[in-house]
Amino acid sequence: MIGRGTRLAPELTCTDEIDGEYTGKKRFLIFDYCGNFEFFRTKPNGFEGREVKSLSENIYCKEISLIAALQDGNYAEVEYSGMREEHVKRCFERVMALNKELVSVRLRKRYVEKYSVEKAFENISESDKSELIRNIAPIIYYDDKDEYALRFDNFMYGLMLAHMGQLSNFKKAKNSLCDVASQLERKAAILQVAAKMDLIKTVGTDDFWKDVDVLGFENVRKELRELIKFIVESTKHNIVITHLTDPVLEKTEGQELDAAYDFEDYRKKVNRYVEENGDNIVIHKLKNNMKLTKSDYEELERVLTKELGSKEDYEREYGDTPFGLLIRQIAKLDHEAAMKAFSKFVNDASLNRKQIAFVEKIINHVEQNGYMDDVSELLKPPFDKPQSFIKMFDNKTRAELVDTLKSIRENAVEVIA
Numbered sequence: 551m552i553g554r555g556t557r558l559a560p561e562l563t564c565t566d567e568i569d570g571e572y573t574g575k576k577r578f579l580i581f582d583y584c585g586n587f588e589f590f591r592t593k594p595n596g597f598e599g600r601e602v603k604s605l606s607e608n609i610y611c612k613e614i615s616l617i618a619a620l621q622d623g624n625y626a627e628v629e630y631s632g633m634r635e636e637h638v639k640r641c642f643e644r645v646m647a648l649n650k651e652l653v654s655v656r657l658r659k660r661y662v663e664k665y666s667v668e669k670a671f672e673n674i675s676e677s678d679k680s681e682l683i684r685n686i687a688p689i690i691y692y693d694d695k696d697e698y699a700l701r702f703d704n705f706m707y708g709l710m711l712a713h714m715g716q717l718s719n720f721k722k723a724k725n726s727l728c729d730v731a732s733q734l735e736r737k738a739a740i741l742q743v744a745a746k747m748d749l750i751k752t753v754g755t756d757d758f759w760k761d762v763d764v765l766g767f768e769n770v771r772k773e774l775r776e777l778i779k780f781i782v783e784s785t786k787h788n789i790v791i792t793h794l795t796d797p798v799l800e801k802t803e804g805q806e807l808d809a810a811y812d813f814e815d816y817r818k819k820v821n822r823y824v825e826e827n828g829d830n831i832v833i834h835k836l837k838n839n840m841k842l843t844k845s846d847y848e849e850l851e852r853v854l855t856k857e858l859g860s861k862e863d864y865e866r867e868y869g870d871t872p873f874g875l876l877i878r879q880i881a882k883l884d885h886e887a888a889m890k891a892f893s894k895f896v897n898d899a900s901l902n903r904k905q906i907a908f909v910e911k912i913i914n915h916v917e918q919n920g921y922m923d924d925v926s927e928l929l930k931p932p933f934d935k936p937q938s939f940i941k942m943f944d945n946k947t948r949a950e951l952v953d954t955l956k957s958i959r960e961n962a963v964e965v966i967a
Contacts, residue, residue: 603688605700610644610687612707613637618674619714620764624907629765638671641682644690654689661685698782699775702730706771710764715918716932728754730774733781740780746773816863823858824880836877839887839958841966850877874962878920883958888917891954895947908933908942912951921959925952 559575569576582588603611619625620634645665648655655662661681664670670678694700709727712720731753737743743750752758753770827833832846842850850873855861868876895901895909911933916922928939928951939948 605697605704606690606692607687609692609700609704609707610641610690611683612704612711613641614674614679614682614687615711616707617641617671618679619711621673622910623903624911625764633765633768638668642668642671644692645686647691647693648689652689658685658689662689696776696779698778702775702778703771706767706775710767713767714764716915717918724759727770730778730781734774734777737777737780740777743777743780746777749773816859817867819858820854820867820876821880823853824877828881833877833881836874836962837881837884837887839883839891839961841961841964842874844965844967847873847965850874872963875921875959878962881920883917883920885917888913888958891916891958895951895954901947904936905942908937908939909951912955916955916958921962922955923959925955928952 557575561573562575563571563573564575565571566577617634617637620630620637625631625634642665645662648662650656650662665682665686674682692700705723705726709720709723711717712723731750734743734750735747735754738747749770758766824833828837832842832850834840835842835846854873854876855864889896892909892913896906896913901909912922912928915927922928927933933939943951
């Protein structure tokens with residue numbers, strides 16, 4: 551637009567309110583109805599495209615995360631170890647099946663050679679997990695011909711991780727699995743489905759969800775994965791191509807347009823800002839359980855109520871949620887910061903294994919959610935097993951744990967001078 555506007559026109563006769571009539575263009579006017587200038591002022595490089603992960607890459611990433619999660623002391627029993635060994639073997643075999651002549655594989659030769667030894671999967675550290683997800687997963691390929699079974703694997707691994715990590719998307723995944731079971735239940739005439747009908751009916755019951763754990767989900771995955779194709783095949787529809795012409799009902803000219811409509815909703819803007827500005831000092835403080843100064847708070851207020859939208863936008867989407875708590879919810883709490891906050895309990899030699907596991911469960915909760923909004927959650931699932939919070943600790947330890955949780959929340963709200 552600017553390029554066209556600045557083109558010289560020495561023989562053009564022009565008229566404007568400043569100089570009246572004259573020859574040779576002196577100025578130009580741009581009507582930016584779509585808000586392009588505003589967009590490129592905030593995003594000089596435009597939207598940067600991101601590569602979409604393949605189904606195989608998604609599955610491998612989740613399997614690696616599952617293997618790492620099963621290293622936790624809460625899963626030390628033989629049954630969990632057996633499940634972990636199965637997935638270790640499966641992930642190792644996928645590495646061994648790689649075609650070493652492919653350029654994509656040769657470019658990652660160092661990582662491929664490292665994980666071509668099964669022992670490398672025995673104890674996966676955070677750095678190992680990162681290497682496998684970033685450098686091995688993109689070149690992995692699952693050769694199962696049943697794509698719908700693979701998609702169900704991907705879904706179930708996500709559900710397991712959400713359950714183990716107490717993530718907010720678990721409820722949605724739960725509803726999706728119940729929906730799958732409901733659809734399969736209506737396919738009782740198919741012999742393969744009828745053979746698994748007892749399990750299918752169980753998945754839809756409250757008793758199943760009350761006591762189920764990762765082993766139960768793994769059993770559901772194995773038993774139902776080959777039945778998913780029967781649901782998909784029955785829901786296929788013929789493609790209908792139409793050509794419609796919209797009638798013109800009203801035509802208006804000369805009316806001034808309102809400012810360009812922002813097609814990106816406010817909530818997405820906030821999430822993207824937090825994700826792309828992890829090094830911002832204010833976000834860094836909130837992620838690391840550090841208190842904000844007055845200037846930090848004012849900067850946060852400016853970004854949320856002026857730069858990304860208005861005060862009305864914030865109140866409409868988040869109500870009266872404090873700015874610091876909102877950012878903490880999105881950015882989460884750094885693992886090291888969480889461990890530091892609870893180090894007194896983790897390093898307490900007087901606590902037994904079950905008590906330490908309970909503390910680790912609390913740490914995992916605040917890492918994933920940023921804080922604990924109400925300490926009464928300690929009396930509810932998943933903190934009620936294998937023993938309630940009241941019975942697990944003495945009065946002094948309970949009070950100290952509650953104070954630590956309150957402190958983590960208050961650090962995202964209180965402002966220091």
